Amino acid sequence: MIKKLLCLCLIIVMTLSLSGCWDYLSLNDIEIVAGVAIDKDQTNGEYNLSFEVLDLEDSSKDSGVKTKLIDSTGTTIFDAVRNAKKRLAKKLYFGAAQIIVISEYIAKNDGVNSVIDFFIRDTEIRETIKIVVSQEKSAKEILMSDYTDSKIISYQISTIIEKDENVTLSTVNTDLYQIYDTLNNQGISLTLAAFENTLQDDKTITESNGSAIFKKDKLVGYLSAKETEYYLFVVDKVKGGIIDFGNIDDDIEKLSLEIDSSKTKLSFSYVDNQIKMLIEPTVKVYLGEIFGETIKADNERMEEVQDITSKILAERISDVIQKVQTEYQTDVFGFGNCIFKSDPKLWDKISENWDSMFVDVKFEVKPKMIIQNTGLIK
Amino acid sequence: MFGFNSKKKQEVIDKKLKSIQIDVNSDVLSNSIEENSETLKVIFKDNDVLVTRPINSEKKGELTYLIAYMDGLVNSIIINDSIIKPLMLLDPDKQKNCSIDTLVNQVIMINELKRADKWSEIIEAINYGDTILFVNGANEALILNSKGLQTRSISEPDSEKILSGPREGFSESIITNLSMVRRKLRTNDLKMKFFTFGERTKTKTCVCYIDSLVNQNILKDLYKRLEKIDIDGVLDSNYITEMITDCRWSPFESIGSTERPDVVTAKLLEGRIAIFVDGTPVVITAPYLFIENFQSSEDYYLNFYYASFSRILRMLSFIITIIVPAYYIAIIAFHKEMLPTPFFISVTMGRETVPLPTAVEAFIMLITFDILRETGIRTPSNVGQALSIVGALVIGQAAVEAKLISAPIIIIVAITGITGLLVPKMNSAAFIFRYFLLACGSLMGLEGVTIGISIILVHVLNLKSFGISQFVVMKSLHFQEIKDIAIRGPWWKMITRPNTISDNKVRLKSSGENKDD
Numbered sequence: 102m103i104k105k106l107l108c109l110c111l112i113i114v115m116t117l118s119l120s121g122c123w124d125y126l127s128l129n130d131i132e133i134v135a136g137v138a139i140d141k142d143q144t145n146g147e148y149n150l151s152f153e154v155l156d157l158e159d160s161s162k163d164s165g166v167k168t169k170l171i172d173s174t175g176t177t178i179f180d181a182v183r184n185a186k187k188r189l190a191k192k193l194y195f196g197a198a199q200i201i202v203i204s205e206y207i208a209k210n211d212g213v214n215s216v217i218d219f220f221i222r223d224t225e226i227r228e229t230i231k232i233v234v235s236q237e238k239s240a241k242e243i244l245m246s247d248y249t250d251s252k253i254i255s256y257q258i259s260t261i262i263e264k265d266e267n268v269t270l271s272t273v274n275t276d277l278y279q280i281y282d283t284l285n286n287q288g289i290s291l292t293l294a295a296f297e298n299t300l301q302d303d304k305t306i307t308e309s310n311g312s313a314i315f316k317k318d319k320l321v322g323y324l325s326a327k328e329t330e331y332y333l334f335v336v337d338k339v340k341g342g343i344i345d346f347g348n349i350d351d352d353i354e355k356l357s358l359e360i361d362s363s364k365t366k367l368s369f370s371y372v373d374n375q376i377k378m379l380i381e382p383t384v385k386v387y388l389g390e391i392f393g394e395t396i397k398a399d400n401e402r403m404e405e406v407q408d409i410t411s412k413i414l415a416e417r418i419s420d421v422i423q424k425v426q427t428e429y430q431t432d433v434f435g436f437g438n439c440i441f442k443s444d445p446k447l448w449d450k451i452s453e454n455w456d457s458m459f460v461d462v463k464f465e466v467k468p469k470m471i472i473q474n475t476g477l478i479k
Numbered sequence: 480m481f482g483f484n485s486k487k488k489q490e491v492i493d494k495k496l497k498s499i500q501i502d503v504n505s506d507v508l509s510n511s512i513e514e515n516s517e518t519l520k521v522i523f524k525d526n527d528v529l530v531t532r533p534i535n536s537e538k539k540g541e542l543t544y545l546i547a548y549m550d551g552l553v554n555s556i557i558i559n560d561s562i563i564k565p566l567m568l569l570d571p572d573k574q575k576n577c578s579i580d581t582l583v584n585q586v587i588m589i590n591e592l593k594r595a596d597k598w599s600e601i602i603e604a605i606n607y608g609d610t611i612l613f614v615n616g617a618n619e620a621l622i623l624n625s626k627g628l629q630t631r632s633i634s635e636p637d638s639e640k641i642l643s644g645p646r647e648g649f650s651e652s653i654i655t656n657l658s659m660v661r662r663k664l665r666t667n668d669l670k671m672k673f674f675t676f677g678e679r680t681k682t683k684t685c686v687c688y689i690d691s692l693v694n695q696n697i698l699k700d701l702y703k704r705l706e707k708i709d710i711d712g713v714l715d716s717n718y719i720t721e722m723i724t725d726c727r728w729s730p731f732e733s734i735g736s737t738e739r740p741d742v743v744t745a746k747l748l749e750g751r752i753a754i755f756v757d758g759t760p761v762v763i764t765a766p767y768l769f770i771e772n773f774q775s776s777e778d779y780y781l782n783f784y785y786a787s788f789s790r791i792l793r794m795l796s797f798i799i800t801i802i803v804p805a806y807y808i809a810i811i812a813f814h815k816e817m818l819p820t821p822f823f824i825s826v827t828m829g830r831e832t833v834p835l836p837t838a839v840e841a842f843i844m845l846i847t848f849d850i851l852r853e854t855g856i857r858t859p860s861n862v863g864q865a866l867s868i869v870g871a872l873v874i875g876q877a878a879v880e881a882k883l884i885s886a887p888i889i890i891i892v893a894i895t896g897i898t899g900l901l902v903p904k905m906n907s908a909a910f911i912f913r914y915f916l917l918a919c920g921s922l923m924g925l926e927g928v929t930i931g932i933s934i935i936l937v938h939v940l941n942l943k944s945f946g947i948s949q950f951v952v953m954k955s956l957h958f959q960e961i962k963d964i965a966i967r968g969p970w971w972k973m974i975t976r977p978n979t980i981s982d983n984k985v986r987l988k989s990s991g992e993n994k995d996d
Contacts, residue, residue, distance in 0.1 A: 166824055
């Protein structure tokens with residue numbers, strides 16, 4: 102009996118100490134990281150990391166949570182993260198980090214892969230952390246900007262990106278795991294959110310500024326906020342927001358439509374060694390704002406406006422695709438991926454030359470606008 | 480101390496008895512009333528509560544009758560009016576050669592009397608409040624019912640208060656208690672069998688059941704277990720509960736207890752057995768299903784939607800009260816990623832500059848709460864106000880403001896404490912498993928909590944009450960099987976009794992004219 106009990110005790114003690122979850126980490130011993138900015142010294146190739154850390158000791162309930170920046174350098178990113186401990190009593194905790202800002206230099210020359218590797222392998226970091234390309238000289242400047250509504254700049258940026266596809270349609274929302282996914286997928290290229298600082302009165306404020314376009318994992322250029330909107334229509338990531346049409350004919354000086362929902366169907370045809378993409382967005386909208394003639398619900402002009410706006414939308418989408426084809430030659434729309442998914446045999450044949458083929462891909466945009474109501478009672 | 484004294488006293492009495500060669504267990508009365516009087520004095524030596532009242536004959540002055548009773552246990556009006564008065568008014572001629580039969584049939588005006596010729600019977604009767612009448616020349620005595628114990632009046636039990644429904648509660652007198660149940664069950668099917676427990680206390684105990692509903696095997700099993708009990712005193716039904724229970728080491732109850740006659744009646748109607756113990760208002764019932772922990776008598780008196788909702792709340796509270804502290808520690812210390820970021824930040828802000836580790840903090844606060852709760856029960860009610868001020872202000876507010884403990888742990892302890900009070904029948908299980916899970920959570924995080932919960936579940940599923948699994952495994956999801964588990968089905972749907980307890984299953988033969996269900 103005693104033998105059995107001893108065995109049982111031994112087993113319990115062993116399971117306690119050998120189970121891999123012995124990481125009781127008191128909340129008092131951690132420094133919560135909200136976001137990381139990654140720069141690279143162009144002369145000696147060392148990484149300069151800036152951590153936006155929550156300054157809880159200096160925060161009170163009334164003023165809210167303040168933050169502070171902590172810098173560190175290292176030959177690799179992991180090395181730099183470790184070196185930060187030299188300056189800190191507490192351990193850096195990445196579980197609540199929501200943003201990684203990388204400098205334009207790193208994105209252009211080193212590529213995203215070199216940066217995200219550490220963050221993907223580390224257990225503490227959430228897979229939903231977002232990566233942002235800084236359009237300023239360094240990534241740190243984005244985190245140094247003044248706050249508008251949230252004192253934690255990283256969380257502010259993260260929320261701006263998250264809400265974008267519902268409201269503003271000016272940038273792209275890409276999580277860490279999606280980046281890894283895209284980089285390892287076929288026939289699709291990466292896009293990331295781009296941020297820049299602007300001046301408002303005396304304050305430096307950071308705001309989203311379109312999206313960064315990548316070839317493989319290297320930055321090749323940017324789409325402006327307006328262009329990003331139409332890019333989002335192609336990749337079917339529009340959930341809300343408005344489309345501004347400007348002056349469409351003699352009666353209507355300005356027109357804004359509020360998007361209720363949007364669904365884009367992407368298909369292709371392969372005739373005579375020529376790929377032709379067919380992009381069919383179905384956009385349900387409300388009439389948001391109109392200058393000039395007032396359109397009522399029973400107005401016959403409704404259908405006419407639908408036709409005109411569909412044509413304008415088709416033109417604008419085509420312009421963006423053409424720009425990417427001619428200027429950047431990278432398949433950010435996932436045309437190749439569409440072929441790969443629906444006709445893998447064909448993809449096997451053409452995948453090797455896809456980069457050169459993409460430039461010459463013919464496409465047709467057939468949007469369907471449905472104005473659901475005018476926002477006015479009869 | 481008490482037990483020791485009584486033992487000593489008994490020894491003394493035994494010695495005295497030996498000296499005049501009387502064995503209380505077997506000896507019989509003698510013919511001579513003087514001899515009997517002497518013997519009585521020896522038996523009740525140093526027992527000044529015993530009152531003896533001799534009645535001498537008018538002519539010769541010799542002792543004719545002797546009345547003996549225990550002061551305080553009897554109703555003296557009965558003794559005066561129904562025993563002494565008729566004896567004194569008896570015609571002297573008749574008195575002379577009055578046989579015991581004449582006394583029984585024509586003189587004594589007592590509803591319940593018994594003839595006895597053994598000392599053991601007489602001693603027991605005196606101790607129970609009966610009056611003994613010794614008659615000259617007879618080797619028998621009369622045991623006359625004159626019990627007049629002071630008892631508490633019937634009132635609502637404090638421990639089981641309800642809003643609507645019968646409000647009466649049991650008192651300390653077993654006869655009153657039995658009458659309260661008998662008043663609700665007017666059938667000859669209701670059986671009440673008396674037992675006596677306690678070598679010294681001779682506590683009357685009654686096993687009560689409805690013959691046509693009870694499971695005979697369980698009844699036999701119960702008798703077998705009761706027979707084995709040999710104890711010197713029984714003061715409360717819990718003495719018996721703990722001796723006849725199935726899982727003796729389990730913190731969960733496997734025998735029910737209540738102070739309400741309506742609850743006992745309802746349980747008897749479901750085929751259960753009730754055990755009444757004299758001297759306590761708590762009646763125990765068996766067998767006991769796990770779900771009875773969460774049932775309240777009020778469930779059956781209120782609308783079934785509301786009753787079901789409150790029952791689900793009670794179950795939820797029990798789960799919350801045992802796992803919330805453990806989950807809090809596990810998440811804060813091991814799995815911070817699980818918390819949404821704003822919540823995480825505010826918890827971390829609360830923990831800032833708090834010197835103790837979270838786990839220690841939780842243990843201290845939970846024990847503090849338990850101390851406060853226990854103090855609340857034990858203190859006289861006029862000190863209660865001071866207690867609540869100390870509890871709420873000093874421990875709650877001041878400690879947080881002084882940053883000795885963090886605010887979130889106060890919230891956790893408050894939730895744990897309040898939900899713990901909702902299921903009073905599970906108190907012992909709740910506190911044991913709360914600390915057990917807390918230890919698991921502090922050592923191994925959520926994995927630990929999961930292991931702990933598994934251990935508890937294995938234990939609960941193995942609980943038995945008189946051979947019946949307390950956790951009834953459902954054969955199907957048919958409404959009759961689940962009607963009274965998590966929800967309380969409407970009365971017109973309560974067609975069968977709980978199927979593991981009684982063999983006589985149907986309780987509702989017609990529910991009226993509603994056919995639309």
